[in-house]
Amino acid sequence: MFEGPVQDLIDELGKLPGIGPKSAQRIAFHLLSVEPPDIERLQNALQRVRDGVQFCVVCGTVSDAEQCRICADPRRDRTMICVVEEPKDVQAIERTREFRGRYHVLGGALDPLSGVGPDQLRIRELLTRIGNQSDGVDVAEVIIATDPNTEGEATATYLVRMLRDFPGLSVTRLASGLPMGGDLEFADELTLGRALSGRRAM
Amino acid sequence: MFEGPVQDLIDELGKLPGIGPKSAQRIAFHLLSVEPPDIERLQNALQRVRDGVQFCVVCGTVSDAEQCRICADPRRDRTMICVVEEPKDVQAIERTREFRGRYHVLGGALDPLSGVGPDQLRIRELLTRIGNQSDGVDVAEVIIATDPNTEGEATATYLVRMLRDFPGLSVTRLASGLPMGGDLEFADELTLGRALSGRRAM
Numbered sequence: 001m002f003e004g005p006v007q008d009l010i011d012e013l014g015k016l017p018g019i020g021p022k023s024a025q026r027i028a029f030h031l032l033s034v035e036p037p038d039i040e041r042l043q044n045a046l047q048r049v050r051d052g053v054q055f056c057v058v059c060g061t062v063s064d065a066e067q068c069r070i071c072a073d074p075r076r077d078r079t080m081i082c083v084v085e086e087p088k089d090v091q092a093i094e095r096t097r098e099f100r101g102r103y104h105v106l107g108g109a110l111d112p113l114s115g116v117g118p119d120q121l122r123i124r125e126l127l128t129r130i131g132n133q134s135d136g137v138d139v140a141e142v143i144i145a146t147d148p149n150t151e152g153e154a155t156a157t158y159l160v161r162m163l164r165d166f167p168g169l170s171v172t173r174l175a176s177g178l179p180m181g182g183d184l185e186f187a188d189e190l191t192l193g194r195a196l197s198g199r200r201a202m
Numbered sequence: 203m204f205e206g207p208v209q210d211l212i213d214e215l216g217k218l219p220g221i222g223p224k225s226a227q228r229i230a231f232h233l234l235s236v237e238p239p240d241i242e243r244l245q246n247a248l249q250r251v252r253d254g255v256q257f258c259v260v261c262g263t264v265s266d267a268e269q270c271r272i273c274a275d276p277r278r279d280r281t282m283i284c285v286v287e288e289p290k291d292v293q294a295i296e297r298t299r300e301f302r303g304r305y306h307v308l309g310g311a312l313d314p315l316s317g318v319g320p321d322q323l324r325i326r327e328l329l330t331r332i333g334n335q336s337d338g339v340d341v342a343e344v345i346i347a348t349d350p351n352t353e354g355e356a357t358a359t360y361l362v363r364m365l366r367d368f369p370g371l372s373v374t375r376l377a378s379g380l381p382m383g384g385d386l387e388f389a390d391e392l393t394l395g396r397a398l399s400g401r402r403a404m
Contacts, residue, residue, distance in 0.1 A: 001293050003248035012247040015240070017232045018225050025290055027218045032249055032264075038217070039252045043245055045214040048207035049233055050241045062234075064205040088227055091203050176313040 006032065058129070060105040060122050061087040068101060070094075077101040079140040081124065083146060083159065085109050093145065101143075104129065109151035110158055118158065126159075130166055141170045148176050208234065260331070262307040262324050263289040272304060279303040281342040285328065285361065287311050287349060295347065303345075306331065311353035312360055317325075320360065328361075332368055343372045350378050 001007060006028055009202045014022035018087055055061065056068035065070075070076055072089070080101025084090055090103045106121040118124075130139045144159055146152035156173055177195035178187055187195070208230055213228035222290075233241055257263065258270035265271075272278055272292070282303025286292055292305045308323040321329060334342045346361055348354035358375055365373045379397035380389055389397070 001296075002264055002289065004264065004272060005247065005253075005255055006264045006289075006331060009247040009251050012244040015244075018228060019221075028251070029288070029290065030219045031248070032255055036252050039248055040292055042214040042217075043248050043252075044210040045207065046233070046241055046245050046248075049211050049230070050238050050245075051207075053207055053234055062204055062206065062208045064258050087204065088210075088231065094203075150225045154355065 059090075059103045060091050060107060060125065061103060075100075078137040080143065081126070081130070081139055081141075082143040082145050084145045085152065085155075089145065089147075099143075101141075106146070106155065109146055109155040111151045111154075122157070123159070123162065127162060130163070130169065139169060141167075141172060144171065144173045148174075221279070225251075248344050261292075261305045262309060262327065263305060275301075280339040282345065283328070283332070283341055283343075284345040284347050286347045287354065287357075291347065301345075303343075308348070308357065311348055311357040313353045323357070325361070325364065329364060332371065341368075341371060343374060346373065346375045350376075 002010065009028045009031065010021070010024045013027050014021055016024075019027070054063050054065070056063040056071050057066050058071040059068060061068050061070075065072070077100045080099075081104050082093060082101055083101055083104045083106060084093065085106050087105055087106055090105065093099050093103075104122070104126050106123065106126075108116055108121055110116060110118065110121070126142075130142070131162055142159075142163055144156045146155045146159075160171055163169060175198055176191070177198055178184060178191065184192070204212065211230045211233065212226045212358055215221055215229050216223055218226075218371045221229070228292070235403040256267070258273055260273040261270060263270050263272075267274070279302045282301075283306050284301055284303055285308060286295065287308050287310055289307055291320050292307065295301050295305075304326050306324070308325065308328075310318055310323055312318060312320065312323065315341060328344075332344070344361075344365055345360045347394060348361075350359045360375055377400055378393070379400055380386060380393065386394070
């Protein structure tokens with residue numbers, strides 16, 4: 001619709017997730033009006049990501065160094081591993097300040113229809129990590145924190161089966177139930193059902 | 203929160219209009235997972251915009267050449283000029299297929315609080331364009347299509363005052379009223395008021 005470089009930029013922006021044609025247009029015209037150094041910073045950030053992002057050799061999250069800050073931190077509890085799907089899930093759990101152990105990033109969830117089987121996830125690395133006592137400490141608990149959806153639940157079930165063989169290892173799953181600050185009336189049946197079946201004595 | 207280049211990219215994306223921290227994160231991880239040529243195309247599009255976008259010497263919209271396709275098109279009616287704030291407004295009016303004249307892009311609207319006065323807009327160029335008969339044709343009508351908000355209305359009022367001095371020039375404004383497909387009950391008072399005062403015989 002527009003002519004030349006502006007439309008090219010709108011087209012490229014429109015390919016990004018969550019950016020529709022209107023947003024792409026707004027961003028493109030915003031970039032037309034900013035100073036060149038502002039665009040340059042975005043370009044450089046893209047270049048650095050394109051040059052390759054490093055992943056922690058232990059847990060697999062995005063990292064500055066061979067080991068990420070969490071895995072390299074001696075104060076983190078090495079007997080607990082929290083298994084998540086993506087690096088952003090690590091950040092979400094870190095924000096709660098409730099977990100002092102370490103993480104393992106699978107890189108996704110089982111989804112056979114999209115061709116994601118156990119070999120596409122970092123499951124073998126998890127088993128090696130637990131079996132090897134890689135830090136000279138026995139892992140006592142694995143918390144499975146995959147998403148509470150079909151793929152995440154399937155992944156959790158698969159992991160439980162794989163982890164059964166480690167003697168003395170406790171395998172737990174994040175609780176499902178009503179979100180805090182929510183309204184019982186607006187909870188979907190599945191969530192309310194989980195909240196009921198998972199009720200606790202008080 | 204994340205380490206290294208990923209966080210830099212999230213920060214830069216988060217500066218774009220309409221992209222919050224969550225969207226920036228989603229886009230950054232999307233870019234981590236795509237092939238390098240996809241990132242390269244976005245980088246190149248940014249570079250071309252940074253290298254400079256050309257504006258039509260006649261109407262001021264973004265353009266591939268010295269004159270935009272509309273101004274260069276001999277089939278467009280040269281006696282009518284539609285005055286808009288931004289290039290995207292040109293596209294919006296083009297989509298209606300109701301207007302066969304040419305455009306004039308002001309580059310914004312009068313907004314003294316933000317330091318936008320008549321000299322910051324392409325108003326002088328408009329007056330020259332009308333006064334000079336730049337295409338050997340007298341301009342018969344100027345349609346003022348600035349936004350129906352405070353700044354757009356102020357700009358329209360200012361333009362009417364400036365255009366009064368051209369003998370035989372008819373100056374019109376886009377109609378205000380109920381949006382089509384809308385529901386009268388949900389129209390705000392200002393819009394409904396305008397629809398009433400602008401009522402037409404049928």
